Amino acid sequence: MSTVITERHTTPDPESDxxxxxxxxxxxxxxxxxxxxxxxxxxxxxxxxxxxxxxQREVIxxxxxxxxxxxxxxxxxxxxxxxxxxxxxxxxxxxxxxDIYAKEMDPxxxxxxxxxxxxxxxxxxxxxxxxxxYGPRIHGLAGNRTELDEIVETSLKRAGLWKEVKxxxxxxxxxxxxxxQQRLCIARTIAVNPEVVLMDEPCSALDPIAxxxxxxxxxxxxxxxxxxxxxxxxxxxxxxxxxTAYFHMGRLIEVGKTTEIxxxxxxxxTEDYITGRFG
Amino acid sequence: MQPxxxxxxxxxxxxxxxxxxxxxxxxVSGGNIRRLHSLPDYYGYYVALWCALPALxxxxxxxxxxxxxxxxxxxxxxPPTYRNLPPDRLSLTVNVIENLLAGERxxxxxxxxxxxxxxxYRQLKHLGYQALTVLVxxxxxxxxxxxxxxxxxxxxxxxxxxxxxxxxLIASSVLAILTTIGIVLSVLFExxxxxxMVSPLEFFFGLHWSPQIAIxxxxxxxxxxxxxxxxxTGTLLITAIAMAVAAPLGLLSAIYLSEFAKRRxxxxxxxxxxxxxxxxxxxxxxxAALVVAPWLRDLGARLGLSISSESALAAGxxxxxxxxxxxxxxxxxxxTAVPRSLREGxxxxxxxxxxxxxxxxxxxxxxxxxxxxxxxxxxxxGETMIVVMAAGMAAKLTLNPLESVxxxxxxxxxxxxGDQEFDSPKTLAAFxxxxxxxxxxxxLNLVALHVIRKYRExxx
Ligand SMILES: Nc1ncnc2c1ncn2[C@@H]1O[C@H](COP(=O)(O)OP(=O)(O)O)[C@@H](O)[C@H]1O
Ligand SMILES: [Mg+2]
Numbered sequence: 001m002s003t004v005i006t007e008r009h010t011t012p013d014p015e016s017d018x019x020x021x022x023x024x025x026x027x028x029x030x031x032x033x034x035x036x037x038x039x040x041x042x043x044x045x046x047x048x049x050x051x052x053x054x055x056q057r058e059v060i061x062x063x064x065x066x067x068x069x070x071x072x073x074x075x076x077x078x079x080x081x082x083x084x085x086x087x088x089x090x091x092x093x094x095x096x097x098x099d100i101y102a103k104e105m106d107p108x109x110x111x112x113x114x115x116x117x118x119x120x121x122x123x124x125x126x127x128x129x130x131x132x133x134y135g136p137r138i139h140g141l142a143g144n145r146t147e148l149d150e151i152v153e154t155s156l157k158r159a160g161l162w163k164e165v166k167x168x169x170x171x172x173x174x175x176x177x178x179x180x181q182q183r184l185c186i187a188r189t190i191a192v193n194p195e196v197v198l199m200d201e202p203c204s205a206l207d208p209i210a211x212x213x214x215x216x217x218x219x220x221x222x223x224x225x226x227x228x229x230x231x232x233x234x235x236x237x238x239x240x241x242x243x244t245a246y247f248h249m250g251r252l253i254e255v256g257k258t259t260e261i262x263x264x265x266x267x268x269x270t271e272d273y274i275t276g277r278f279g
Numbered sequence: 280m281q282p283x284x285x286x287x288x289x290x291x292x293x294x295x296x297x298x299x300x301x302x303x304x305x306x307v308s309g310g311n312i313r314r315l316h317s318l319p320d321y322y323g324y325y326v327a328l329w330c331a332l333p334a335l336x337x338x339x340x341x342x343x344x345x346x347x348x349x350x351x352x353x354x355x356x357x358p359p360t361y362r363n364l365p366p367d368r369l370s371l372t373v374n375v376i377e378n379l380l381a382g383e384r385x386x387x388x389x390x391x392x393x394x395x396x397x398x399x400y401r402q403l404k405h406l407g408y409q410a411l412t413v414l415v416x417x418x419x420x421x422x423x424x425x426x427x428x429x430x431x432x433x434x435x436x437x438x439x440x441x442x443x444x445x446x447x448l449i450a451s452s453v454l455a456i457l458t459t460i461g462i463v464l465s466v467l468f469e470x471x472x473x474x475x476m477v478s479p480l481e482f483f484f485g486l487h488w489s490p491q492i493a494i495x496x497x498x499x500x501x502x503x504x505x506x507x508x509x510x511x512t513g514t515l516l517i518t519a520i521a522m523a524v525a526a527p528l529g530l531l532s533a534i535y536l537s538e539f540a541k542r543r544x545x546x547x548x549x550x551x552x553x554x555x556x557x558x559x560x561x562x563x564x565x566x567a568a569l570v571v572a573p574w575l576r577d578l579g580a581r582l583g584l585s586i587s588s589e590s591a592l593a594a595g596x597x598x599x600x601x602x603x604x605x606x607x608x609x610x611x612x613x614x615t616a617v618p619r620s621l622r623e624g625x626x627x628x629x630x631x632x633x634x635x636x637x638x639x640x641x642x643x644x645x646x647x648x649x650x651x652x653x654x655x656x657x658x659x660x661g662e663t664m665i666v667v668m669a670a671g672m673a674a675k676l677t678l679n680p681l682e683s684v685x686x687x688x689x690x691x692x693x694x695x696x697g698d699q700e701f702d703s704p705k706t707l708a709a710f711x712x713x714x715x716x717x718x719x720x721x722x723l724n725l726v727a728l729h730v731i732r733k734y735r736e737x738x739x
Binding site for chain 2: 078080083108109111115120124125126134138139185188189
């Protein structure tokens, strides 16, 4: 009896861990492949040997208790961890079979291909128009003002915000409601025409109605972009994603079709989380 | 009893009142403090305030007025020969009495009537103190007892105490405002007196500044000229040079500190930079005069330029170094205060570090940057010591940084140094200059406020 308890309370050594992700993490035609990804903040390891493929035009949800490393993993995919002092990423992450941590890879260009939407809406303190135009401007995507206008309009339309703001494009973005701000941030992200969009709990600061709008938007965006979404709401994961990955204490525990994970979790930890025993 | 002793006794009484009030509140609550309107402490403060404030008011009023009242009393009892003296002679008599009281003169050397008056004064003063002591202590004790009696569970002690605190706060800010108004008004009135003697037209548009006033009427150059333009150009020239040094250096070092430096580097470099503002200006002054100015002159000689050994350039350069921290520190604070989420937003869109800084961070930090620049400009305009030592006192109308110039503040000092008559235009000119300086800095502040309001990109 006592030996069992001691075993449960020892922190597992990552090297001799022997942990295996439950479910098939590979895909036939992946857009992103991650192999043996370890992430450290200083001496502290936050992710342990993550293996995961992310497909074309799918929405994959990352779920798990807070502090389990979902955001950390997300930020590996566009090298946002580079700007955190003391953060180190090991392993192999490929986007369309290009090593994104290779020397030749410019993180600036990578981030134009892998866009990111954050937990708290973070519009720049500029006009609505300038927010959306910011990305296209720095990447030189528009040759002239008409083209830029067009990009702004299509992006806002895709983000489902055009009707609400078309008469006040020159107003400050900070005057919008929280939900509108978050859709503006999505418009800003897709204005640079990325291949992948990373979303880190995009609805956690929003009310239910704004959340529903964004969830619908995510579903529509799936036809053009690969979307990786972190969420703490299991209903949301069930509603918007095709595949789900469950993280626990820096490890990827289980991955599979969303319907299967939610109806028939195979790992006890996943089951505990999904049935609401902790999280 | 000394007034200090009285003060300490009052304080002790107030502390005692606090405990009494607290205790009384606990008693009337019947041990259940939830029946009290306010927390027990407030009843303590309530009694303490009642005990101390009226007594203190009487004490300070007395100390302010007693000398004057007693003096009038004593003078009224002097023999008529003294009483009927004209005011200026009378004040001499008062002087004698005061000297006697201070022990600077012996009673035997003066008119016995005056010696007697001094003795009377001393007695009255002593009597007064005794009366005051009794009055204050009795008053304080009575107020203490009275306030303590009034305590019931329903007494709104917290509201009373808060009202007193609010009045104290208001009084402090009113005092600050009144002082400012007083200074401005006194400068204004003296300046108006100046403009009665020298026409504002000459002052504001005159191109020649030499405020020497004739000692004898027949002297050459009998009247000074008060054209303020050379001082203005001198001030602006030196300020411009200083800002040309401080603005870029300050901004760039702030950007380095907040965006590029490692945390440990920043922890060392930032305080070091701020030390620059703490060095006494006179040190900068002799650094400018003894090191920079000769160096510039030699450099100029080698390049075939003639740089005078007191030049606007030397003063401006050194002043620029001095005000770097005003720019760098405030800019750094403003940049650091820009939320992390905005940075991440920009990087997440594929912005380079340079694009993030110029496109997002600097605009978001603009209000802080402008106030930093403005503070630096005000410091530069108001700086006197460096200019006196390195740029000279000659009021030349020139925009050539290689020549010696002078500034408004330096001339204010020059006008007021030495023996002055208080109604000569030379002295009063200082007030006119002060007023102008005040208006200039005020305008600068208004312009900056407007800039901030118009161009600010506000985050939350
Ligand atoms: N900047 C950081 N510095 C140090 N540790 C961090 C940092 N960011 C996250 N961590 C740690 O890494 C672990 C995973 O964090 P995170 O990825 O934010 O979790 P999640 O998004 O799943 O809530 C946590 O234990 C957290 O404390
Ligand atoms: Mg997170």
